[in-house]
Amino acid sequence: LLKWNEVKYRRKKGLPPGTMGWPFFGETTEFLKQGPSFMKNQRARYGSLYKSHILGCPTVVSMDPELNRFILMNEAKGLVPGYPQSMLDILGKSNIAAVHGPAHRRMRGTLLALVSPAMIRDHLLPQIDEFMRSHLSNWADHHNTVDIQEKTKQMAFLSSLKQIASIESCSKAREFMDEFFKLVLGTLSLPIDFPGTNYRRGFQARKNIVSMLRQLLEERRASEETHQDMLGYLMREDENRYKMTDEEIIDQIIAVLYSGYETVSTTTMMTIKYLHDHPRVLQELRREHSAIRDAKEPEDPIDWNDFKSMQFTRAVIFETSRLATVVNGVLRKTTQDMELSGFTIPKGWRIYVYTREINYDPHLYEDPLAFNPWRWMDRSMESQNYFLLFGGGTRQCPGKELGIAEISTFLHYFVTRYRWEEVGGEKLMKFPRVEAPKGLHIRVRSY
Numbered sequence: 001l002l003k004w005n006e007v008k009y010r011r012k013k014g015l016p017p018g019t020m021g022w023p024f025f026g027e028t029t030e031f032l033k034q035g036p037s038f039m040k041n042q043r044a045r046y047g048s049l050y051k052s053h054i055l056g057c058p059t060v061v062s063m064d065p066e067l068n069r070f071i072l073m074n075e076a077k078g079l080v081p082g083y084p085q086s087m088l089d090i091l092g093k094s095n096i097a098a099v100h101g102p103a104h105r106r107m108r109g110t111l112l113a114l115v116s117p118a119m120i121r122d123h124l125l126p127q128i129d130e131f132m133r134s135h136l137s138n139w140a141d142h143h144n145t146v147d148i149q150e151k152t153k154q155m156a157f158l159s160s161l162k163q164i165a166s167i168e169s170c171s172k173a174r175e176f177m178d179e180f181f182k183l184v185l186g187t188l189s190l191p192i193d194f195p196g197t198n199y200r201r202g203f204q205a206r207k208n209i210v211s212m213l214r215q216l217l218e219e220r221r222a223s224e225e226t227h228q229d230m231l232g233y234l235m236r237e238d239e240n241r242y243k244m245t246d247e248e249i250i251d252q253i254i255a256v257l258y259s260g261y262e263t264v265s266t267t268t269m270m271t272i273k274y275l276h277d278h279p280r281v282l283q284e285l286r287r288e289h290s291a292i293r294d295a296k297e298p299e300d301p302i303d304w305n306d307f308k309s310m311q312f313t314r315a316v317i318f319e320t321s322r323l324a325t326v327v328n329g330v331l332r333k334t335t336q337d338m339e340l341s342g343f344t345i346p347k348g349w350r351i352y353v354y355t356r357e358i359n360y361d362p363h364l365y366e367d368p369l370a371f372n373p374w375r376w377m378d379r380s381m382e383s384q385n386y387f388l389l390f391g392g393g394t395r396q397c398p399g400k401e402l403g404i405a406e407i408s409t410f411l412h413y414f415v416t417r418y419r420w421e422e423v424g425g426e427k428l429m430k431f432p433r434v435e436a437p438k439g440l441h442i443r444v445r446s447y
């Protein structure tokens with residue numbers, strides 16, 4: 001059987017070296033179980049561009065920093081996003097990750113307008129501040145042990161929901177959140193449409209979310225009130241350069257919720273983990289935030305100038321993102337046969353732009369396994385070619401500053417209000433996704 005898959009692909013000329021594993025399963029098990037070490041072993045054997053068969057598709061893995069950059073910059077040559085079918089089905093046909101060319105430019109244009117620096121300054125940051133202030137209150141009361149994984153997940157979702165539709169933490173938000181968590185599980189599953197599968201549940205959750213959003217659109221049209229939130233901007237036809245259909249508006253909202261959810265929540269959770277383990281960093285971070293708070297009245301919000309002054313906080317967030325590798329890489333697929341580094345990649349193959357190892361390259365980051373936020377105080381680090389924590393090229397993360405603003409505001413209220421210690425011994429997984437299977441519990445006291 002092992003030979004069969006090798007033989008099947010041997011007829012194709014000019015493929016990169018590598019092994020294809022079992023029919024259908026390919027090397028998925030090795031990939032998921034051994035993760036980064038499987039990738040490094042294959043690189044040692046075959047070089048930094050090699051073929052494999054993972055997650056149901058023939059795949060070329062690229063671990064070469066320059067080639068990775070080239071792939072991200074050249075979507076127009078036929079290197080489009082290659083996310084799994086389950087994800088595309090559940091996130092919708094108009095979702096930004098599902099569209100290319102002019103349709104992508106349109107969806108991206110409307111999104112960039114929603115999260116521009118001026119929008120963050122004038123509308124989003126005040127909402128974020130109000131949300132974090134309330135989300136982070138009373139943690140040290142009654143039962144003072146909290147699961148920080150749970151809290152950061154709720155934070156990422158509920159904070160977006162407030163920015164999108166001004167929905168506050170009430171029963172409506174809860175209902176929405178339960179459906180959204182099912183949707184997320186569905187996007188990470190095999191597309192098997194059978195009762196009881198995560199895929200079926202995720203697809204059902206999409207339907208429920210779509211009908212909730214549709215109802216909201218109708219209510220707003222009927223009331224003729226204007227709203228200062230993302231939905232309000234997407235619906236307003238004069239200010240909104242592009243006219244969007246209701247389907248596009250709904251898929252855009254699902255994209256904002258989905259893209260900013262796991263990235264923001266796991267980065268925040270890991271920041272708290274690293275701060276706990278590195279008291280000197282915590283001390284410096286607290287100094288930054290105490291200085292901001294001491295110059296204000298207790299009820300004054302964090303404003304744009306405060307956010308811009310949080311240099312060390314920004315450094316802590318980048319260092320966390322690097323060391324924990326919140327995003328291992330991004331997926332592309334070829335729309336035609338294509339030559340890359342002298343090899344021929346057939347049409348329809350996946351390309352895994354694997355960026356994880358860049359984060360631990362000692363030529364790029366001195367003493368790469370140390371948690372050292374100070375390395376980012378040199379702001380030019382952020383504009384290096386190999387800086388791919390937020391992707392690169394035509395699909396570079398449009399929510400970067402918004403995500404950093406959310407995490408920074410969360411940290412502001414967290415470190416100025418509380419001290420904490422870990423309850424201890426809980427396992428953290430780093431691959432294929434960063435997560436704490438049993439939660440990450442901390443004991444909180446007032447600061």
Ligand code: HEM
Nearest residue numbers: 256259260263264267327330389390391395397398399403
């Ligand atoms: C720390 C937080 C975040 C990290 C590490 C992160 C990372 C990334 C990465 C690596 C990509 C590239 C994906 C690709 O090339 O296929 C991306 C794209 C994207 N991100 Fe983020 N992201 C973060 C926060 C956010 C937030 C808060 C939003 C909310 C607006 C967001 C919205 C998006 C969208 C819509 C795309 C797709 C862009 C496109 O296809 O043109 N992200 N992000």
